[in-house]
Amino acid sequence: MADDKKNPLGPTGNQVRTNVERVRETRGLTKKQLADRVAELGRPIPPLGISRIEAGTRRVDADDLVALAVALNVSPLALLLPADEGPDPYISLTDRVAVTLSRAWKWARGERALSIAPGEEPSADQQDAFARISQSARQRYVKDQPAGRAVDALHGEVYRLVEISGVSTEAVDEEFSRRLASVRVWLDRVSVEVQQAAAEHDELAKEARTVKAERLRPEST
Known part of the structure; x- marks a missing residue:
């Protein structure tokens, strides 16, 4: 808990906890049922752990994220990013990097390199280098x-x-x-x-x- 206070969740961590709760409720699962599912996958997270994840007091590491995505039958991206619906707002990927929602999804899917500088587009060489590692x-x-x-x-x-x-x-x-x-x-x-x-x-x-x-x-x- 002390570590969480020193290093609080960033925008992506907060998005993950929001999405876990949203998708779990959409699937009609209780916290206990979700906990049982991830336990069956070999990544035990007790119901209290699910509650803490959704409250933002327990961090989700890479293994947790994949297990939760499998248990909820969604892509890991569906837990990392907001749903791509409606307008195209700017979202924060880190505390200092914000891009449009559609650009964030294209980047996450390995379709388009990310340009951190506002208004700039990645060069052809940058896009090629991005695709060859990301795909x-x-x-x-x-x-x-x-x-x-x-x-x-x-x-x-x-x-x-x-x-x-x-x-x-x-x-x-x-x-x-x-x-x-x-x-x-x-x-x-x-x-x-x-x-x-x-x-x-x-x-x-x-x-x-x-x-x-x-x-x-x-x-x-």
Whole structure:
């Protein structure tokens, strides 16, 4: 307890405790039931511990966070960040770093590097370095393929298009028209790249069948 007073919870710690309580209640679980679930996962936290977590008097370490996320059937990110709903407010990640909620989620999902300086965007090199460490090898492989890059670009345009679709101002209307045109371009590009990927796969499959047939062909005497 003394350590907690010397080093109180920061904004993320407070968000975790708020989310644990919110998700637990959404799931219809009592503190005892949640405690039983995490105990079954090999990370015992007694009901009193759950109460202290939600009150902010017990810290949640990395192992606790994962066990609670598994027990509550949510991503760990759903406990670390506010729900991505409604407006896009600024939230504090640390006592000195605040970003918009949508940017925080993109950063946490490994989609977009974080720029700490207000108004600055990460450079292409910074984004590439961020992605190569923050994403799995499979994610990087897919995103490095032409079809993957096209889908990634389309995703970003559609996300923003939907995000602003419920607002109408002169500036937003102009952006909406621009994004809509971009979505149509990327849809065509995705179609082309997917067809190319399918053609390449068909060629590989044809070669594999030829090799297999050669192996099965009886040797001439």
